[in-house]
Amino acid sequence: MKRFALSLCILLFCAGPAMADGLDTFLNNLNVQAGADRHGVVTSVGSHFGVPYSDVELIMGTTGSLADAFMVLQIGRWTGLSRDRIMNQYRANKGQGWGVIAKDLGIKPGSAEFHALKNGDFGYSTDRSGKGNDHGKGGASYSGEKGKKHGGGQDDRPMPTGQADGQGKGKGKNK
Template sequence: MKKAVIAISVLFFISLSAASAHADLDSFLAGLNLQARGDMEGFSVKLSNQFGVSLPRVETIITRVEEPADAFMCLQLGAMAKEEPERVVQTYRRKKEKGWGAVAKDLGIKPGSAEFHALKRGDFELTGEGGMATDTKETKGKGKGKGKSK
């Protein structure tokens, strides 16, 4: 009897922690949607700056997803998986009913990886600062000096 009570307690706490991890991502996305609806232009500019994607491409992505926060997630997962935003949006449109974990897996982000754990925790932020370039057409250099130390 004690083993059954312990097993049920462990399962309860595991399911509770999984639900809270999901709630964290959901809370983050809900906050992004509020921010975007308050200032869509500013939201779009922040996405463009943070992910190194041109503003017209960001605006196109926003029109192809259900919620503005979904555009953020497509760009975030694209940066994590080193995939073009358009491919991520295609994957999102196919897998969105199964959740962001399924989208991430389809893009090659492995369950158990640091990136996948960050996704599950909703451990992201919209800073509007550069550093997460995904727009290879606009961010690739000529190649001079790559890999060379000064």
């Protein structure tokens, strides 16, 4: 019985930190893979977000890592904010972590997106076998809803650089 109790304590002691650092583990794995196969992983991330390889490289050049570039694109997908706006927030708060940055950009603590952020569960896998970490939920792994998209039919891709906050040059009527 004592061995069982000791084994259980060791298991819980080791599992607790492992569950608490889902985001850190995900981001570290992404950077390790980028170190081993930069072109392949950058291509994969670009494909995941539907952005050109050159855009991922540009963001990486500014943030310094593929993991941070991934987070810029992911937060852009969730919020619909421009990359410029996300990058400004990143520069101002990068020492405080992605949770603070996400919260400052409108992702509410307790929301499905915030839980996905903390767990490092983005429907993207650093596993090169082609299996995602979306747990069979149709790519909506952070929502718990099978395949349903969020955003009321809006395009969930990040806006191209330079189109910040809806300041387009359309020919619509002034009201």
